[in-house]
Amino acid sequence: MNIHEYQAKRLLQEYGVPVPRGYAATNSREVETAISHLGDDMIVVKAQIHAGGRGKGTFTDGYKGGVKVVKNREEALDAANHMLDNTLVTAQTGPEGRKVQTLYFTEACDIEHEYYLAIVLDRETAQSMIIASTEGGMDIEAVAEATPEKLIRVPISPTMGLRHYHCRRVAFALGFEGEQVKQFARILTGLYKMYWDKNAMLVEINPLVKTKQGQLMALDAKVSFDGNAIFQHPDIQQLRDLNEEDPKEIEASKHNLAYIALDGNIACMVNGAGLAMATMDIIQSFGGSPANFLDVGGGANEDQVTAAFKIILSDPNVKGILVNIFGGIMKCDVIARGIVAAAKNVDITVPLVVRLEGTNVEAGKQILRESGVALTPADSLVQAAEVIVAQVNSAG
Amino acid sequence: MSILVNKDTRLVVQGITGKTGTFHTLQCIDYGTNVVAGVTPGKGGQLWEGKVPVCNTVDEAVKQHGANVSVIYVPPAFAADSILEAIEAEIPLVICITEGVPVRDMSEVRRRLYFHNTKTRLIGPNCPGIITPGECKIGIMPGYIHKPGRVGVVSRSGTLTYEAVWQLTQRGHGQSTCIGIGGDPINGTSQLDAVRMLNEDPDTDAIIMIGEIGGSAEEEACAYIKEHVKKPVAGFIAGASAPKGRTMGHAGAIVSASGAGTAEAKFAAMEDAGVSIARNPSEIADALLKIYKG
Numbered sequence: 241m242n243i244h245e246y247q248a249k250r251l252l253q254e255y256g257v258p259v260p261r262g263y264a265a266t267n268s269r270e271v272e273t274a275i276s277h278l279g280d281d282m283i284v285v286k287a288q289i290h291a292g293g294r295g296k297g298t299f300t301d302g303y304k305g306g307v308k309v310v311k312n313r314e315e316a317l318d319a320a321n322h323m324l325d326n327t328l329v330t331a332q333t334g335p336e337g338r339k340v341q342t343l344y345f346t347e348a349c350d351i352e353h354e355y356y357l358a359i360v361l362d363r364e365t366a367q368s369m370i371i372a373s374t375e376g377g378m379d380i381e382a383v384a385e386a387t388p389e390k391l392i393r394v395p396i397s398p399t400m401g402l403r404h405y406h407c408r409r410v411a412f413a414l415g416f417e418g419e420q421v422k423q424f425a426r427i428l429t430g431l432y433k434m435y436w437d438k439n440a441m442l443v444e445i446n447p448l449v450k451t452k453q454g455q456l457m458a459l460d461a462k463v464s465f466d467g468n469a470i471f472q473h474p475d476i477q478q479l480r481d482l483n484e485e486d487p488k489e490i491e492a493s494k495h496n497l498a499y500i501a502l503d504g505n506i507a508c509m510v511n512g513a514g515l516a517m518a519t520m521d522i523i524q525s526f527g528g529s530p531a532n533f534l535d536v537g538g539g540a541n542e543d544q545v546t547a548a549f550k551i552i553l554s555d556p557n558v559k560g561i562l563v564n565i566f567g568g569i570m571k572c573d574v575i576a577r578g579i580v581a582a583a584k585n586v587d588i589t590v591p592l593v594v595r596l597e598g599t600n601v602e603a604g605k606q607i608l609r610e611s612g613v614a615l616t617p618a619d620s621l622v623q624a625a626e627v628i629v630a631q632v633n634s635a636g
Numbered sequence: 637m638s639i640l641v642n643k644d645t646r647l648v649v650q651g652i653t654g655k656t657g658t659f660h661t662l663q664c665i666d667y668g669t670n671v672v673a674g675v676t677p678g679k680g681g682q683l684w685e686g687k688v689p690v691c692n693t694v695d696e697a698v699k700q701h702g703a704n705v706s707v708i709y710v711p712p713a714f715a716a717d718s719i720l721e722a723i724e725a726e727i728p729l730v731i732c733i734t735e736g737v738p739v740r741d742m743s744e745v746r747r748r749l750y751f752h753n754t755k756t757r758l759i760g761p762n763c764p765g766i767i768t769p770g771e772c773k774i775g776i777m778p779g780y781i782h783k784p785g786r787v788g789v790v791s792r793s794g795t796l797t798y799e800a801v802w803q804l805t806q807r808g809h810g811q812s813t814c815i816g817i818g819g820d821p822i823n824g825t826s827q828l829d830a831v832r833m834l835n836e837d838p839d840t841d842a843i844i845m846i847g848e849i850g851g852s853a854e855e856e857a858c859a860y861i862k863e864h865v866k867k868p869v870a871g872f873i874a875g876a877s878a879p880k881g882r883t884m885g886h887a888g889a890i891v892s893a894s895g896a897g898t899a900e901a902k903f904a905a906m907e908d909a910g911v912s913i914a915r916n917p918s919e920i921a922d923a924l925l926k927i928y929k930g
Binding site for chain 1 (some may be wrong): 747899
């Protein structure tokens, strides 16, 4: 689960990490209040969306930049009027962009140098990894590729936790001296504690800046949390912004379905994550384009299958559906009955191909054939993919 | 024959009295698995379903009933605790079926597995379990699709494993042992660990490895296969069509923003290691049978 920059900075502040003074706003009245809290001086206006590349982004009406440094309150208000409720397209949003519903106004600061600092879960070592660099403010993946020697990586054992020497090691590697080593140690300690306490998968400060006055502070922040642990953190759950999520995905999560919207036109409904991915792959290999990932789980019942059909069909791009179920402990005849009942319940107006395999497959196929529901039963996954791609393509 | 589990396995089920634990334990007993005890704290002394003694702790199950393998069906919030309890009871093999375990918990568990005196191998979490056909089934896989034989199967995905196994069985090829290692980013047994065990097993003649996008487990296994494995190996990777940066159902199935963990890179590693590649999931058994006649 991701949160906005302003939420991440509030959390950082709670953990003792200095951030520039700032205020969030979701409407014109709040915008005025937020700006009035800041001096009539340099102000940074930042669009709040769950995607990176905001500064270089462009709004759909041609207005440039989702992050603006302006000279005074008047200019801040002008920038805010352009950004709020406008749609921002960045390298990470896709061409449809993301509607900006919250703005964040902060004090500007005199930057002497920008650094990068993050803690991530490292899969290979199964530990937390501190990643730091003197090349802050830019895409860290680009830094990693161009100058890997500039990336400082320090693993932290989950049982030992972060120690002072870790902090010193990173601080010296970044070239800090004297008072800044202590400042940096406080920041890293707070960052690690927040990462650990809140079950984060990633906390990233990019850039961490040294001001001309010698202060270190977090100018931007990104945090994502482990969805599996979110039940332990009601405070973090409240930070979820449903505006940033696909409504179909929100609906699916209510029914315990793992659904991810994609931009193709052939919907799939599959049991098991691996098989669901493989089903998308095979659709693509036959020249089709999957409209979604959908795992109905091992024990999907009729209600879930019905909900899944409704979610799939709420996507206007969907021109055909491929159901692919391997009946294991959940037998094929039971699944077939669920599909038939759900199909009768939901008005399916696009071609539907069903491939069943596994326990009681013959009984399952018979139920499908005799159901009177307009569907094509398939004998194999290859055939199912071929048929649905052909039907969708011929429908134009 | 097989690796890890067989007819001598004495299974303890952690979370036996829960709905999931009960359902799957009944199926496993039907298959012939020897379930010697269950663990549900506070229900010690009861007899589950009139046949299996329930203990309060894993230690009791080991000392009083001689359990040597544990399977875990407890809810995700308690899974790490259950795994750690089984490790401290020195159970040699622990299989965690539970899906949705917080990754921070798993990083602590993995640290514990690295201790020099650890006697336990962990399989999972978020996995279907492990089966040695005809002898012992531990987990949630449908037993009847399997058949005793000499092909070893390792996979990150449950239903994809069933697909491959079913294809093998229908073509007359049985399996030595099938291991579901699970779809989480941090797990107990890697593709490499499983491939190595199957390679060293005299009763396994050929290997199928099924992977997914995300991480580097398949690449590591392929490096080992290239160096050490003379047995025929076939492989498949799910997720070639998945977009970057999205988690595809399994927490571990994600191509990072930097492009690490793609299906393309994994297929290339397989190719380099001489693995016979299935380009779609219907051809997994056929990919093996191209290079292995049984």
